[in-house]
Amino acid sequence: MLSIGSLCVGLSLWAQDAAEMDRLKAQYKGNFALNLQDESRLTIDIVKGKLVVNARQISQVLYLNNKAQGFSQHSVQSSHFVEIKKINAYTQVREKDQYKKIKVDEVKTETQIDSEIFLDDVVTHKFTFPQLREDAISTLIVDYHYKEARFISSFFFQDFHPLLSSKMIIDVDENVEMGFSRFNTENIKIDSTFENIKKRKIYTFEVKNIDKFKDFNMEPPIRYYAPHIIPFVKYYTVDSKKIQVLESPNDLYQWYHQHLNQTCAENSTLKETALKLTQNLSSEADKVKAIYQWVQSNIHYIAIEIGIGGFVPICASEVFNSKYGDCKGMSNIMHEMLKSVGIASHLTWVGTNELPYRYQDVPTPTVDNHMILTYIDTADIYHYLDATNTYLSYDRPSSFIQGKEAMIDFGDKFEIREIPIVPAEQNLICDTIRLQIKNDQLIGTGNIWFIGYPYEDVRYTTANIFSDEQRVEFLNHHIERGNNKFIVESVKAYLYPEQSKVAFDYKFNIGSYVQNLDHAIYVNLNLFTITITQKIEKERNVPLLMVIHNSYSYHVELEVPEGFVLDYLPPNVDFKNDLYDFTIVYSSKNNKIIYDMHIAYRARLLEPEQFPLENALREAIVKNFKEVVSFKN
Secondary structure, three states: OOEEOOOOOOOOOOOOOHHHHHHHHHHOOOOOEEEEEEEEEEEEEEEOOEEEEEEEEEEEEEEOOHHHHHHOEEEEEEOOOEEEEEEEEEEEEEEOOEEEEEEOOOOEEEEOOEOOEOEEOOEEEEEEOOOOOOOOEEEEEEEEEEOOHHHOOOEEOOOOOOEEEEEEEEEEEOOEEEEEEEEOOOOOOOEEEEEEEOOEEEEEEEEEEEOOOOOOOOOOOHHHOOOEEEEEEEEEEEOOEEEEOOOOHHHHHHHHHHOOOOOOOOOHHHHHHHHHHHOOOOOHHHHHHHHHHHHHHHOEEOOEEOHHHHOOOOOHHHHHHHOEEOHHHHHHHHHHHHHHOOOOOEEEEEOOOOOOOOOOOOOOHHHOOEEEEEEEOOOOOEEEEOOOOOOOOOOOOOHHHOOOEEEEEOOOOEEEEEOOOOOHHHOEEEEEEEEEEEOOEEEEEEEEEEEOHHHHHHHHHOOOOOOHHHHHHHHHHHOOEOOOOEEEEEEEEEEEHHHOEEEEEEEEEEOOOOEEEOOEEEEOOOOEOOOOOOOOOOOOOOOEEOOOOOEEEEEEEEEOOOOOEEEEOOOOEEEEOOOEEEEEEEEEEOOEEEEEEEEEEOOOEEOHHHHHHHHHHHHHHHHHOOOOEEEEO
16 A cells, blocks of 8 residues: 655755755756755565565755746656555745745556557556745655566666766665666766675665756667666575576576466467468468468557566467457467467567667666567578568568567577668668749659658558548648648559558649749759758767668759750769768750759667768758759750
């Protein structure tokens, strides 16, 4: 039962000295708030041969201006594996040189609602800090109990406000062996200590006076750049017996694998469906494709994160009967259907691009958050099947797991492999445009192709688009050309799902685009909008999240206006480095000006040391996209 009220804290709290608060307020002027301390104490005991894990977290924040009132609403979360035992929250309001303590008297609990998760067991505990205003201090102390030691939380040393002190204390039984994985801590000073006291091991990690995060656009998930430590139990000893927990990837695999050994009722209809889908197919690959595509089309994806259900696949028979499942359930039904027709496949754990970790560095459930199915064909090529993506082809992994490590289940053993990155040339947007000049307008027709991952994006976006009017609206919003007077007049769509392609033929016009001055016509053939043109800020110290490896090819043919001749053709561009290709080629043929532009991106995440390459590309784009073709009469 959750309790609210006074606690024997066991952690140091700031003494509310008005003069000291005034000094800090002046020192951190310009900030909305100052974190006086962010402290966490993790305690691990051995009770009756089992690990007992509890944690206490404390946060104190000094508010430096009247914006504080708008941030009085607060919440913490619990789940099946991480219970909240006590919450102690209060505001200290300053009255002259004294502070008055006002407790939070009510905490409301409600089930967490997440648009991306249909079923989960997360509970949100909401409360309001009373009378939060300038010079007030909020204090929050929460006691947690971990039902499973493998789910110990990460600790972050930085916040979106300046921090005076950020401290993690790990207090464990002397028979518990801990591991600590550090990330992004190279540029901060962490004071680390270790003590042996009365049959206890005490580890302390503290950072003092750390700046707040700076806001940058296109930031990756916070774990890619925020300094943090992931603590984990390697093993513990009871009566001289060593009990493995998470010392290595093998320990993680053994824990994962034991959850696959559930007893499920057989479903004859499921087997009959698999046999019917494959009965007229001779090759194993075609049979795999047939079952994979059936699951994509007939099983509705929902995320399920209820207790151990967040890690154990739902029985294939249940998924088949209900026609819905999460990533684990959809992988499991494919696995069982393939098994029923004599084809081996392997359930596979993987972390999406939300997580920057590798199994060897973080042998804990923190390392991954997704499940797929691996099929190894007769040529020993690994296929990573993710049926949660309705339009994903058999021969490519989901875009958000490219380059990530996957842990593949082989029953009595496992294999860790890196999922390949699909080359940029296979993820293509290709547009061919033919233009005429009429007065100051460009009149044209286009044929645009979306191939690979861009095809998937378009299919999702246009899944409920059926009319020509809706297609016109889609193109008007997604392929703006030239300027904001670009108007699509008509559209025809062509779908080639077996090749992961979708195409549109369209007619358009662009008003007020052509310049006609002193018997000369000027036209910029760079009709293609690229929004990122400013150089990356010099002070940026966090990675830059880019698009998936994509390429763009644009071909434009412009008829020379009647009565005019070509006067100026811009120079060609050939800009290449390890991350990009950028080329522009101009030519003149059969009374037409031909423009070909190609850009290929080969970087998903740019580290700060790669920013000069990115800036060089942006500079080249800005410079060359200003070039114009001119005609004279």
